[in-house]
Amino acid sequence: MKTAKRNFARTLDLAHGRVEMSHGAGGRAMAQLIAELFAAAFDNPYLATGNDGALLAHAQGRLVMSCDSHVVSPLFFAGGDIGCLSVHGTINDVAMMGATPMYLAASFILEEGFPLADLRRIVESMANAARTAGVPIVTGDTKVVEQGKGDGVFITTTGVGVARDGITLSGDKAQPGDAILLSGTIGDHGMAVLSQRENLTLDPPIVSDTAALHGLVEVLLDSGATLRVLRDPTRGGLAATLNEIAKQSGVGMMLHESAIAVNEPVEAACEFLGLDPLYVANEGKLVAICQRQDAQRLLEAMRGHPLARRASIIGEIVEDAHCFVQMTTRMGGRRIVDWLAGEQLPRIC
């Protein structure tokens, strides 16, 4: 007991220490972890108050709220890690509602024995992503589970934002005749994680596209195009996202394979592993559905933003009572792009 107390008085050993059960027990060790790691990295006045919740500014407008747990494995991959991913993912979900993300909450489930050096790397990546995006992490929580009852670190983030006045985007608003736009290449995030997991040595490596898209969304909202739906095609890839929207709106879709960009190394890796990039996760892309006559204007607005240089119009909404998503192939045929039935890539985000 005495030794334990002496330990707590020292500074946390972030270079060689490990997560202990006491870091989640509500006592001195937890207070130290929060002060020396989380509060130091996330550094903002809300968190600094040290209360169990954050008192924020007066809100003006309709609130938007979204949350995501992140369980990606491995925790580090080319182009990112679970830390920045957990910030980008939730910012994007808030932005897809036509809202400006304002605040994030972050909750950690740590496995006993996890190296504090890795945790610091993750927390600093989160802090950097939040700072770059201009969305502070204002409140949080830390729990610790015994070795073998978790997997290093799981991070749940929740975002709150304010919807732009007059804008209501929703997956049930697509109408026959509308155009479907995609902001860039598909499959980069999923294949970056998978190639890391499978120790595929690719040269150059496939890099995750993980990015915060709220700046791009502002540009789209400013373009004056009549937007119906925005959504980021993450788990289940573009195919899952489009099928969801088709079902919500009660419409069909006709896609054009030749308009859907895939980076060459992603295409090669997918072919090698027998995967279809349409079902592979993205973390820095969005699908926009807009009124047909605004498609060109929206496309130009997209391409003017650094995160959407390779944007394209990939298809259109059609009437279809079965809500099928179909695609004209490069070969001139036509196929159905079905829901993902089973499980293609687990723990991709």
Add this chain to the structure above:
Amino acid sequence: MKTAKRNFARTLDLAHGRVEMSHGAGGRAMAQLIAELFAAAFDNPYLATGNDGALLAHAQGRLVMSCDSHVVSPLFFAGGDIGCLSVHGTINDVAMMGATPMYLAASFILEEGFPLADLRRIVESMANAARTAGVPIVTGDTKVVEQGKGDGVFITTTGVGVARDGITLSGDKAQPGDAILLSGTIGDHGMAVLSQRENLTLDPPIVSDTAALHGLVEVLLDSGATLRVLRDPTRGGLAATLNEIAKQSGVGMMLHESAIAVNEPVEAACEFLGLDPLYVANEGKLVAICQRQDAQRLLEAMRGHPLARRASIIGEIVEDAHCFVQMTTRMGGRRIVDWLAGEQLPRIC
């Protein structure tokens, strides 16, 4: 593949089925789990839109945000389960900021193989707690990890509320002379979980005090007393909470042991296991610190609420550069109530 597709077309087998990796993969199986279990139980118009975020009402006032991950083990215990606990815990953290909780987000990390029947029981308990509290679960997420990489189910909830105008409560506002009130007995939740975990057969069993405290908080705010701090003494118990506040405010505290109520079976179990109830978690109690001359008025307001019948004035704030929490004991002595140094009861919430 064909078999799999046929399975997904059937209704989810909530009686005998188990969580599969596909339930977190973003495809048809996940959509089915969300529709037939989560959306059905949480049933509200925000969730029903099926978007990745919720578009909520126009907010009026200063926002409050708080989040907590829940990893309690075992998942079910006398008086509650991880489901209702995850709703109460976050509602309480929002309420302690002097705010009315408005919305909850809930994110699930499920372990492959977890029985769907248990998941249903948990989700229905959450839904019931949220409905009773009048705080809807408006958005959520589900992830699945492989067997041995989780522990049944972890639930992270985030709450958003609006602070009452003119009220700013914070742990750094306690002043020498202020009175410290406690809303009831201590140690009930922690000992309920622990006795379940250790298979202690107590008759009658110790029952968790898990409860949503926002109604009680409304009563306290309405009382007209000048409140400084509200906080719920969860992990680390009353001792951790009071030490946190003492440190935040730069003050000392003098408690009176005889004023701190402990249910007899809790006291007996603590004695048997060598635990101090001051360090045992509560999930339906609060500490209130107020101006000395308002203490009696606040006490009467508390006792008028069903969740605080056994409320008492347990001590006062004193000047102390060391920020010590001290206590006059029943024996007439005096002791220091220190921070919890190590780990007493892991995974209590």
